Amino acid sequence: MSVINITVIDREGESHNLEAPTDMNMNLMEVCKSYELPVKGTCGGMAMCASCHCYIESDHDLNEASDDEEDMLDQAFFVEENSRLGCQIFVEDSLDGLVVRLADESE
Numbered sequence: 380m381s382v383i384n385i386t387v388i389d390r391e392g393e394s395h396n397l398e399a400p401t402d403m404n405m406n407l408m409e410v411c412k413s414y415e416l417p418v419k420g421t422c423g424g425m426a427m428c429a430s431c432h433c434y435i436e437s438d439h440d441l442n443e444a445s446d447d448e449e450d451m452l453d454q455a456f457f458v459e460e461n462s463r464l465g466c467q468i469f470v471e472d473s474l475d476g477l478v479v480r481l482a483d484e485s486e
Contacts (some may be wrong), residue, residue: 383475387416388436390481391410399470407433407479408465418481424466430456434481439477441468443463 419430
């Protein structure tokens with residue numbers, strides 16, 4: 380099993396260093412939830428809500444956002460150029476050292 384390190388900055392500005400396995404087909408939302416970070420993942424990872432909205436703070440090459448992800452981000456609050464849905468970022472070796480910041484909630 381291969382494990383990568385991901386840094387998640389929560390909504391209060393606190394950094395959390397997470398270890399994520401690359402052999403379990405997990406996405407970033409699932410990793411955050413496993414560490415009990417405040418990511419809802421209301422739709423269960425189907426890119427049908429924006430409750431796992433985050434900002435990519437590091438300079439990693441990610442897969443292109445799908446049309447479904449783009450459509451959902453068009454409806455989200457506080458969208459920036461580096462906005463992504465955590466449920467659409469799958470944990471893989473190339474993401475070692477990834478840094479993300481959780482987006483503010485709309486409520």
